[in-house]
Every structure is written in C-alpha cells, then in structure tokens.
Amino acid sequence: MLHNGPIGVFDSGYGGLTVFKEIVKELPQYDYIYLGDNARVPYGTRSFETVYRYTWECVQRLFEMGCRLVILACNTASAKALRTIQQQNLPELSDLRRVLGVIRPTAEVVGTLTQTGEVGILGTQGTVASGSYVIEIAKFFPEIKVVQEACPMWVPLVENNEFNSEGADYFIKKNLDNLFAKSANVDTLVLACTHYPLLEEKIRKQVPANVNLVSQGEIVARSLNDYLLRHPEIAVLCSSNGSRQFYTTESTGSFDKKAEIFLGHAVTSSHLEL
Known part of the structure; x- marks a missing residue:
C-alpha cells in the first residue's frame, strides 16, 4: 500500500x-x-x-x-x-x-496577457538555448511571436545579495536593451528564472509602463x-x-x-x- x-x-x-x-x-x-x-x-x-x-x-x-x-x-x-x-x-x-x-503552466497563460502578440523571455543561458518556452507557447498560442534574451549575470547578482546594487542596474539595462532591440513591440516579459522576482523592482524601472512582467510563483x-x-x-x-x-x-x-x-x-x- x-x-x-x-x-x-x-x-x-x-x-x-x-x-x-x-x-x-x-x-x-x-x-x-x-x-x-x-x-x-x-x-x-x-x-x-x-x-x-x-x-x-x-x-x-x-x-x-x-x-x-x-x-x-x-x-x-x-x-x-x-x-x-x-x-x-x-x-x-x-x-x-x-x-x-514551471514552464508549461506559464506558457498556458502568457498569451492571454499580451496585446501586441509579442512576448519576451528573460532566462538563463540554458533555458533560452533549450527553446522550451518557444516550443510550449507555440502549442497554446501559435500566433504569438516570442523573443528571448539570456541574462547570465542575473542569477549571480541575486545569489550574492547584489540585486540592489548599481551593478545590477547595469546588467538589467544591458539585457533589456538587447531584448527590445530585437523587437520594440514586446509588451509582456516572462521572468523565466525563479531568481528574477527579486530583480522585479529594478526591471520595472527600465521598461515602458505598458509592459507586463510575469512572475511564475x-x-x-x-x-x-x-x-x-x-x-x-x-x-x-x-x-x-x-x-x-x-x-x-x-x-x-x-x-x-x-x-x-x-x-x-x-x-x-x-x-x-x-
């Protein structure tokens, strides 16, 4: 039994x-x-x-x-x-x-949050390289464009309690600039790493007011x-x-x-x- x-x-x-x-x-x-x-x-x-x-x-x-x-x-x-x-x-x-x-539950709902039909994925190099979000989102919302950006410095910043530092501001801005350079129409950003909610306040300061930030918890x-x-x-x-x-x-x-x-x-x- x-x-x-x-x-x-x-x-x-x-x-x-x-x-x-x-x-x-x-x-x-x-x-x-x-x-x-x-x-x-x-x-x-x-x-x-x-x-x-x-x-x-x-x-x-x-x-x-x-x-x-x-x-x-x-x-x-x-x-x-x-x-x-x-x-x-x-x-x-x-x-x-x-x-x-944690990927599938996020993919199931993210398409309901975007008005432009373009979603950005902020994740580790491994998550981005796997293409898992692109694959899973396409199953539920095939019409949505997915733009990805690997943020290799974000986890070390959080793990070392540097997420409130000026260094964090620099790397957050760098990666967000890279993502929006790929597409300026992204209006929904998935924080595709469970460390990233600790950076959410700084991320919000760097993105337009109309952009949704999606934490997975x-x-x-x-x-x-x-x-x-x-x-x-x-x-x-x-x-x-x-x-x-x-x-x-x-x-x-x-x-x-x-x-x-x-x-x-x-x-x-x-x-x-x-």
Missing part, C-alpha cells in the same frame, strides 16, 4: 523559494520539503546531460524522503530534465509518482491547485499536516541566511549529502 508524504519542491539554488512561497500560500494545508542543490549551482550554464543527471539525483532523494509529487521550481531543470524524467524514469517506477515543472501555485483537483489519485498521496522542511546540499548557515531574503522569514535547514 502506498503511503502518503510531503510535496517536494526542488531548485538548483534559492530561486525556487519564490515559487515555494506562493505554493504554500495557495495550498497551506500540505506538507512540503524544499531541496536546494546549492553546492552545484548554477545549472543555467551546464549541459543538458549534466542538468538532467543532477536533477534526477535530487528528485530521487525527494522520493526517498517520502515525496510522491515533486515540483521542479527551476526553469533550467524544467527545460533540460523534466521531459526525460517524465518519459523515461517515471514509467520505470513500480508505484505512482509525478514530477511537474502565483501561476505555478494556481496550476498545482488545479492539477490536484483534477488528479485526486495524486492529491490523496500528499500528506496534510502543514509542515515545512528545508534541505540544502551546501552550508546550512548560508542557506538559512539567504532563504530569509527570499521568504521574508527565518528558516532552519538541514544538510543533504548527495
């Missing part, structure tokens, strides 16, 4: 905490385990094979800790690993387990709620005691300090050795 367990939320670092925060707000009754692979961050510049291997290792650890449902709260992992995990790894398991990502949280309503066989496997656990593959002291920036409250994490 299958025992129920927490919902797992995975990210390569801290960015997934922006999604975790919204999921907990939307569905506070469930138990959650957050796992950050901080020892091997960043994922954005790594190969497809490496991102897949790292992600699957972490997903398996969450399964071992009792999770039956895992959310990849990481765009790079969703882009480079999710499909392989869903199509190859999960069918080999002897029981019911599911892994979901609330979208993913609503999508998960809908998924569990449509799949009661999965919902029943998710335990509901309102507990929260945090794990990191790096220093717990560093994780706790930075996690507080993302969540707005103190956390106490445990170290996980892979």
